[in-house]
Amino acid sequence: MEELVPGGNVALPDGVLTVRVPGPFDVCALVTDDSGRVRGDADFVFYNQPTAPGAHLRGDSLTLDPGRLRAGATRVTVVAAASAPGARPGASPVPALSVTDGRGRPLVRFAPPPTLRAPVLLLAEVYRRGGGWKLRALGQGYADGLAGLARDFGVDVTEEPTAPPPAAPPPTAPPPRARPAPARPTSAPSAPARPASARSAPDRAADPDGFLGPVNSARAAVGSAPVSFDPRLTAAARAHVSATAAAGRLGSEGADGVSLHQHVTAAGYRYLAVGEHLVSGPRTAAGFVDYCLRTDRAHRTLRDPAFTHVGLAHATDPRGRDVYWTAVWASPLTPSGLARTEAEVLHLTNRERARAGLRPLAVDARLGVAARAYSTDMAERAFYDHVSPEGTRPWDRAAAAGAAHRSIGENIACGQRSAAEVVEGWMNSPGHRANILKPDFTHLGVGYAGGGPAGTYWTQLFGG
Numbered sequence: 001m002e003e004l005v006p007g008g009n010v011a012l013p014d015g016v017l018t019v020r021v022p023g024p025f026d027v028c029a030l031v032t033d034d035s036g037r038v039r040g041d042a043d044f045v046f047y048n049q050p051t052a053p054g055a056h057l058r059g060d061s062l063t064l065d066p067g068r069l070r071a072g073a074t075r076v077t078v079v080a081a082a083s084a085p086g087a088r089p090g091a092s093p094v095p096a097l098s099v100t101d102g103r104g105r106p107l108v109r110f111a112p113p114p115t116l117r118a119p120v121l122l123l124a125e126v127y128r129r130g131g132g133w134k135l136r137a138l139g140q141g142y143a144d145g146l147a148g149l150a151r152d153f154g155v156d157v158t159e160e161p162t163a164p165p166p167a168a169p170p171p172t173a174p175p176p177r178a179r180p181a182p183a184r185p186t187s188a189p190s191a192p193a194r195p196a197s198a199r200s201a202p203d204r205a206a207d208p209d210g211f212l213g214p215v216n217s218a219r220a221a222v223g224s225a226p227v228s229f230d231p232r233l234t235a236a237a238r239a240h241v242s243a244t245a246a247a248g249r250l251g252s253e254g255a256d257g258v259s260l261h262q263h264v265t266a267a268g269y270r271y272l273a274v275g276e277h278l279v280s281g282p283r284t285a286a287g288f289v290d291y292c293l294r295t296d297r298a299h300r301t302l303r304d305p306a307f308t309h310v311g312l313a314h315a316t317d318p319r320g321r322d323v324y325w326t327a328v329w330a331s332p333l334t335p336s337g338l339a340r341t342e343a344e345v346l347h348l349t350n351r352e353r354a355r356a357g358l359r360p361l362a363v364d365a366r367l368g369v370a371a372r373a374y375s376t377d378m379a380e381r382a383f384y385d386h387v388s389p390e391g392t393r394p395w396d397r398a399a400a401a402g403a404a405h406r407s408i409g410e411n412i413a414c415g416q417r418s419a420a421e422v423v424e425g426w427m428n429s430p431g432h433r434a435n436i437l438k439p440d441f442t443h444l445g446v447g448y449a450g451g452g453p454a455g456t457y458w459t460q461l462f463g464g
Contacts, residue, residue, distance in 0.1 A: 002107070002108045003110070004109070004124075004137035005110075005415060006113070006139035006416070007136070007416055007424070008110075008136070008137050008297070009137070010134060011132060011133075011134050012066075012107065012126065012133045012135055013101055013107070014133075015065070015067075015102045016063060016064070016065045016101070016102040017063070017100070017107075017126070018061055018064075018099065019062040019063075019064060019078055019097060019098075019099050019124075019126075020061045020097070020098050020099075020100075021062075021078070021095050021096070021097050022060050022095075022096075023060070023080075023095055023096075024082065025081060025095050026081045026082075027057060027061075027062055027078070028057070028079045028081065029044075029045040029055055029057070029062055029076050029077065029079065030043060030044060030076070030077045030079065030153050031043040031045070031052060031054075031055065031069060031070065031075070031076055032073065032074070032076075033072050033074050033075070034074050034075070036075065036077075036153065036433075037153060038153050045057050045062070052070070053068055054067070054068035054069035055069070055076065064076060064126060066128070075125050075127045076127075077122055077125045077138075077153075078122075078123050078125070078126070079120060079122055079123065080095040080120075081119060081121075082120075094111065094112050094121075095111075095112075095121060095123065096109065096110065096111040097123045098110075108135060110124055110139070112139035113139065113415055122138045122139070122140040122429075123137075124137050124138055125138060136428070138428075153430065207229065209284070209285035209312070210286065211289065211312050212226070212228070214286065215227065215289060215302060215310070218289075218299070218302060218303060219302070219305075222303045224303050224304065225305065227308060227309055228308070228310070229309070229311065230309035231311075232264070232311070233264065233309055233311025233328050233330060234311035235267045236263035236264040236266070236328055237260075237263075237311040237312055237313035237328050238311075238313035238315075238326075239263045239267075240254055240258075240263050240313075240328075241313045241325065241326040242313075242315050243258070244278070244324045245318075246318065248317050248318070248319075250278045250280055250324070252453070259452070259453040259454075260276055260326065260455075261274065261450070261452060261453065261454070262382070262451065264451075265379075265450070265452075269332070270332065270333040270450065271331060271333055271450045272330075272338060272341065273304075273306040273307060273418075274330045274417065274456070275301040275304060275328075275329040275417065276326065276327065276328050276329065277298055277301065277302075277325065277327040277329075278324075278325070278326055279324075280325070281322070282325060285312070285314075288314075288325050288327075289302075301329060302329075306331055306418075307329040307330060307331055308331045309329070309330050309331065309332070310328065310329050310330075311328045312326070312327045314326075338448060341418075341419055341448050342368070342372070342447065342448055343446075344419035345446045345448075345458070346363065346444055347419075348419055348420060349436055349444060349460070352423070352427055352436055353436065353437060356437050358439055361441060361443055361444040362443050362444070363444065363445070364405075364445050365445070366401045366402045366403040366445070367398060367403045367405075367463055368445035368446060368447065369401045369445070370397040370398050370400065370461055371446055371460065371461040372445075372446075372447030372449070373397070373401075374459045374461075375447040375457040375458060375459045376447070376449040376457075378412070378449070378452060379449040379451035379452035379456075380449075380452070384414055384454065384457075386410055386412065394408050394409070394410035394461060397461070398463065403443075403461075403463055405443065407440060407441070407463070407464045408461065408462065409435040409441060409461075409464075410435075410459065410460065410462065411435050411436070412457070412459050413432075414452070414454035414455075414456060414457045415455060416456060416458060417455075417456060422458045426460070435460070435462055438464070441462040441463065441464040442463065442464050443462070443463040444460060444461070444462055444463070445460075445463075446458075446459070
C-alpha cells in the first residue's frame with residue numbers, strides 16, 4: 001500500500017474502489033467536472049443523500065465506480081466533516097483515508113499533517129487523467145466549515161464587504177474582508193537551490209555504513225551533484241528514528257510527538273529544501289539504498305539536485321525484530337535562495353493570471369514582509385490557520401506591515417516542497433484559485449519558511 005503526502009498522486013486500477021475514513025466524521029463527496037463546480041444538488045453525496053450514479057455512501061465508507069459516474073463528471077472530491085455539532089478546529093482528530101480495490105486489497109493511504117485541524121477537511125480527489133483515473137491527496141481545511149465548502153464548489157452564499165473596517169469590530173461582528181479566507185492546501189519535494197560541493201568518495205571513518213558511495217553514484221547517473229553528511233541532520237535523523245523505533249511504527253512524528261522537521265530545526269539546520277525517507281525492514285545501509293532506488297517516489301528524492309546534505313540513522317525496535325531508518329535530505333537556507341524561491345511563486349502565479357487574460361500582480365514589499373513573517377510564525381509555533389493564536393487575520397497583518405490596500409486576500413499552504421508544487425496545489429483548489437485569478441487584486445507578497453510539523457509553510461498575501 002502506498003502512503004501519500006499532500007499533493008501526491010497515484011494511478012488507480014479499473015473497477016470499483018472503496019474509500020474509507022474511520023472515526024468521528026461525516027463523510028461526503030462532491031461530483032464535479034474539471035471546473036470543480038457541482039452541477040446541482042444530485043452531485044452531493046452525504047448521509048441524507050447517500051447515492052449518486054457511480055457513488056454510494058454507507059457509514060464511513062464510500063464506494064466509487066468511476067466508469068459509472070454521471071456524464072461529464074471528471075472528479076470526485078472526498079470530504080470529512082467533524083460529526084459533533086459546532087466542532088471547532090482541534091476538537092477532533094485528523095482523519096485518515098484509505099482506499100481498497102474491488103477485492104479488498106489495500107491501494108493507498110493518506111493522513112494529513114497532524115497540525116491540520118478544521119471542522120471540514122478535503123482529503124482527496126479521484127480524477128480522470130487520459131484514459132484512466134488517479135487519486136490526489138489534498139489535505140485542505142475549511143475554517144469557514146461547510147459554508148466555505150459550499151461556496152467553493154458552486155453553491156451561492158452571501159458575500160461579505162471587500163474592505164476591512166477602520167476600527168476593530170465588536171466581538172459579535174466579524175470584520176469584513178475581501179473574501180472569506182479560503183481552505184489551505186497542504187501538499188511534498190524541493191525548492192530550487194544551487195547544490196554545494198561535496199566529497200565524491202567518502203572515507204570509511206566518516207561513512208561507516210558505506211551509504212554515500214551508492215547514493216552519490218546514483219545521483220551522478222542523472223547529473224545531480226554529490227551530497228555530504230551534515231552532523232546536524234544526522235543528529236536529527238538519530239533523534240527521530242530512536243522515537244520511531246520506540247513506538248514500533250513509521251511516522252513523521254515519533255512517540256515523543258516531535259516531527260522530523262522539528263528535530264532538524266532544533267539541531268540548528270535552517271533549510272530551503274528538505275526531503276526524507278522513513279523506512280523499516282532493510283538490515284543494512286546497502287539494502288536501504290536499494291529499496292529507495294527501486295521505489296519511484298523515494299528514488300526521486302534520493303536523486304533530487306536541490307539537496308546538498310544528508311543525515312542518516314537507524315535503530316532497532318525494543319523487541320529486536322524490526323530495523324527502522326530515517327534519512328533526511330536538505331539544502332541550507334540562504335538569503336538569495338529564499339528570495340529566489342519566493343520570486344518563483346510570484347512568477348508562477350502571474351503565469352496563471354496571464355493564461356486567464358489578467359494583468360500580472362506587482363511585488364509589494366510590505367505584503368511580502370507580512371507573508372514571510374506569518375509563514376515563519378506558523379512553522380515556529382506549529383499552528384496552521386488564517387487566524388493566528390492571538391486572533392489576528394490577514395488584513396490585520398497587512399495593515400501592521402504598513403500595506404495600504406482596500407481589499408486583502410490570503411492563501412496559505414504547508415507541506416509542499418517547491419514553488420511549482422505549491423502553486424499547482426493552490427490552482428487545484430477552487431478557493432485558492434479564485435484568489436490567484438481575482439481581477440481586483442493588483443499586488444502580492446510571498447513568504448516561505450521551513451520547519452514545524454509539516455516541514456514547509458507558504459503564504460500569499462494579496463492586495464487590491
